[in-house]
Amino acid sequence: MPVAIVGAGHSKFGARKDVNLPELSWEAIKPAMESANVEQKDIDFFVVGTAGFWSSEAAVPALIYEYGRFEDVGSMRIEAACATGSAAIRVGYTAIESGEADVVLVLGIEKMQESPNPTVIELIGRFGSYFWEFENFGLTFPGYYALHATAYMAKYGASEEDFAKIAVKNHFYGSKNPYAQFQNEITLEKALNSPYIAWPFKLFDCSPITDGSAAVVLASEDKVKEWGVEEKVWIISQGVGTGTANLSRRDTFTSLKSASYAAEVAYKKAGIDREKPYKELDGANVHDCFTAAEIMAYEDLGFARRGEGVELVREEQTYIGGRIPVNVDGGLKAKGHPIGATGVSQAVEAYKQLLSKAESGRQIDVRNGRFLAHNVGGTGHYSYVTIYGLEKR
Amino acid sequence: MEDLKKAAETNIKEYGFPVTIDEKSGALQWVDMRELNVRYIISIENLQEFYEGLREEKLLATKCRKCNELYFPPQKDCPKCMISEMEWVELKKDGVLETLTVIFVRPPSFSNYEPYAVAIARLDDGVRVTAWLNGDPEKVKPGDRIKIEVSRRKEGYLMYEIVPVEG
Ligand SMILES: [Zn+2]
Secondary structure (H helix, E strand, O other): OOEEEEEEEEOOOEOOOOOOHHHHHHHHHHHHHHHHOOOHHHOOEEEEEOOOOOOOOOOHHHHHHHHOOOOOOEEEEEOEOEOHHHHHHHHHHHHHHOOOOOEEEEEEEEEHHHOOHHHHHHHHHHHOOHHHHHHHHOOOHHHHHHHHHHHHHHHHOOOHHHHHHHHHHHHHHHOOOOOOOOOOOOOHHHHHOOOEEEEOEEHHHEOOOOEEEEEEEEEEHHHHHHHOOOOOEEEEEEEEEEOOOOHHHOOOOOOOHHHHHHHHHHHHHHOOOOOOHHHHOOEEEOOOOEHHHHHHHHHHOOOOOOOOHHHHHHOOOOOOOOOOOEOOOOHHHHHOOOHHHHHHHHHHHHHHHHOOOOOOOOOOOOOOOEEEEEEEEOOOOEEEEEEEEOOOO | OHHHHHHHHHHHHHOOOOEEEOOOOOOEEEOOOOOOOOOOOOOOHHHHHHHHHHHOOOOEEEEEOOOOOEEOOOOOOEOOOOEOOEEEEEOOOEEEEEEEEEEOOOOHHHOOOOOEEEEEEEEOOOOEEEEEEOOOHHHOOOOOEEEEEEEEOOOOOEEEEEEEOOO
16 A cells, blocks of 8 residues: 655744643644644544653653644654664554554654753764763764765775765855755865864864654555545555664665665665666755765765765765756754654655755755655664655555 | 752752753753663673683684684674584784774764774774774775784773784
8 A cells, every 4th residue: 555745834943942742742743743634533543753762751642642632643753863764764654554453643753952062962973872882982973974084085086075075065054054954064174173073084074963843644555545645645664674783794884775775775766776766856854964975975876886975075066957857955963963853854854955945045856756864863874765756656 | 950950959959850941942841850870791601711811911702613603792602503613713913904093983882092093903803803003093994914912991991902014
């Protein structure tokens, strides 16, 4: 049974000290339900993606059930590190695909700023192998990706300046996204002069610590027909991959095997040519938790050949008008990265872009009617590649 | 966090609740009165030989007696053969640096250390090891030869590290 996004909602991302967790969730749920034209009673199942532990509430689905006055509905909390949002979508998508549910509400929510930044840094550092990497060697999340950046620089001759250009692009588009945490453009100099976080990454190579929520209402093809839904975006395919907990158990640090695998699965199911997928896509959101991660994503997704992702950056091929626009919502870098919300935020972006509802200055040209989302948990520990489309497969 | 706690204590007296006003947004915040300290107790019962090895400055891995697969970090079971007949073997302490980083912004639990370099090296036996790099990170690059040494941490306990080999 094909599955469509029939409604989408997004909170303002940022340091949301002005709201608590259910209030922030509602900022995404309300517009999602309104745009889908559904009421609480229409929802069969309710999935919440939230990584938690930096925020106080643990029973988030129950809390939202209570706050949102839902009734007689199953629910579940999902965690897959930074890919939590996509994992939540997967549960909703497969629940409908299997015939278990007709209408599913998927919420991604994270309130990271309920804890001070150092605590959050401590907790995210534990997203790899706790015992063999964190306990004795104090790896941090920027550190894990920096290990990849160093390997990429050594192998392909990329520079810190190349990485900074990603931040400049994503801030450029973040400035046009009213929901972004950072709505300001930055200069290359500003990025290059920021302090080191984990060499070779500086402050402006890193996505921020963010509060935010995003929600989508998923519906079966039957419901879409029954309700006569006009504004919808289909989930064409989704590939999911897993990587080893320890980076030392991997053969390469210039790509994420789990992401390449997820892309392969998603492309195959969607009937997209693995060699030049960008010719069949109108745009993409990729997981730029760190600048170099965006370059690796280009290559893992086949937007560029191995070692040539950095060329796309130098030639500005991932701005609107280039080979394929990437992260024109600001990406994780400028839009912000509320762990559990990110994957759902990407789905909201696919919905907006394909239905030509994006804000002025950041709307892509919709020709193929297909958009890709690439969401990575940990450092390739979990990878989700989802293809969204105006036409069902 | 300490300033927040102080502000909350003041406000408990003056206002009646543990609250504070967020500097940037001006929004009213409740400062949690409950604090959680987490310290895990992790079983290393099946890794005893590994730590005995470190005491003798050896880096040990497990090896499947049937398929000869080397496991590092060591594991008790060989999932390829679905058996648990493993032996402990000493790894060659020489290898090649594959990648490195320097952690400037440290987790609070590592705040007693200066910025530290973390590296991944591929030992000549074929397994890879993640550890601190004891050497000048600006003078090494991927592809350089390294060796594994065991040293005492600031906290007093023994741990393996990656050391660049001169020349
Ligand atoms: Zn075996």
